[in-house]
Amino acid sequence: MHIKVEKRTSSAAGASDKPKHLLEVELDDSATVDELKSAIHKHAKKLYPDRQRLTTADKAVLKPGESLSKYDIGDGAVVFLKDLGPQIGWQTVFYIEYIGPIIFHYFIYNFSELIYGQTVEHSAVQRYAYILIMGHFIKRELETAFVHRFSNGTMPLFNVFKNSGHYHILSGLNLAYWLYSPATANGTLLAAKLDDPLMLSLYIGIFLFAEISNLITHITLRNLRPPGTRVRRIPTGYGFNLVSFPNYFFEIVAWTALTCMTRSLAALLFLVVATLQMYLWAVKKHKQYKCEFPDYPKSRKALLPFIL
Structure with missing residues (x-):
């Protein structure tokens, strides 16, 4: 399945955050949150797993060790990433x-x-x-x-x-x-x-x-x-x-x-x-x-x- 990873960025006018497309990764249907984080790290070396905070569109935090299916994340789903900075x-x-x-x-x-x-x-x-x-x-x-x-x-x-x-x-x-x-x-x-x-x-x-x-x-x-x-x-x-x-x-x-x-x-x-x-x-x-x-x-x- 393909998953789009986006990052929310604040607009200059101070309105609600606007998503910014970062990348798209391909994973097995049975993939876990950890595998998604590893795939993101593979594409963006700076974003090692501990530096990532992943959420769904309704702002549910993806917890390490959990299956993506638990969060109803399937082919074409969008996941939002926050860079937590150096850890x-x-x-x-x-x-x-x-x-x-x-x-x-x-x-x-x-x-x-x-x-x-x-x-x-x-x-x-x-x-x-x-x-x-x-x-x-x-x-x-x-x-x-x-x-x-x-x-x-x-x-x-x-x-x-x-x-x-x-x-x-x-x-x-x-x-x-x-x-x-x-x-x-x-x-x-x-x-x-x-x-x-x-x-x-x-x-x-x-x-x-x-x-x-x-x-x-x-x-x-x-x-x-x-x-x-x-x-x-x-x-x-x-x-x-x-x-x-x-x-x-x-x-x-x-x-x-x-x-x-x-x-x-x-x-x-x-x-x-x-x-x-x-x-x-x-x-x-x-x-x-x-x-x-x-x-x-x-x-x-x-x-x-x-x-x-």
Whole structure:
């Protein structure tokens, strides 16, 4: 069958988009969306599959892995293409995001004389906070390499700067600079010095519990999707029977414990911003779950058990 591929372009007067013919491809009657994208890429090298967003005349998005017949696309049909621009793999994005805080915390903690003009004798809180934060982001890098399976292969290249800025600046540079400063070490900055060993142990214990729990939920999500597929299923088990995204919930618990332990405004800022972002993600994805799965548990909350 022959399929026409067109691109919508805005008119100068700002009216509705006008289609512009790009090319025509020939495929088998049983062809899939992936085969159509590959055929387009063959004719237009710049438009590799991850850079293409294909829709029908009624704006239904063609999903990878689906048959074209599912969308009533046959001989002579017209498909509309949007160029999503340069893309970058999600796994690479995660590597870039998490390496920033690792670098900032390592250098600011270990080379205090270059940063503050003096050698800092770190307090117990600073030492433990450094270990916990480094462990957190190293864990995230290892999960990226060995645990996560991504439903989407890529994202727009430009977005990596926005995503990385959140981690590199808020949980990296800003947090590390204030957390390891001489004023924080001697307790004159925001009363950050915690002298009670019992409370210190409590916060460390909560942080480690949340980190381990977060890892368990990530492994659960990994096991839902067979390798090389985009399969989506209802997650169940540890944490998931209470909320749709226990991985976000345990992340919030971990950073709340670290914020209480350090009494750092920089840590509080990152916690507030991160919690707001995870709340927005959780609510959006929770609605998607409920729409996608008619039997999705009605009592399950999005982010906070029994509350939200």
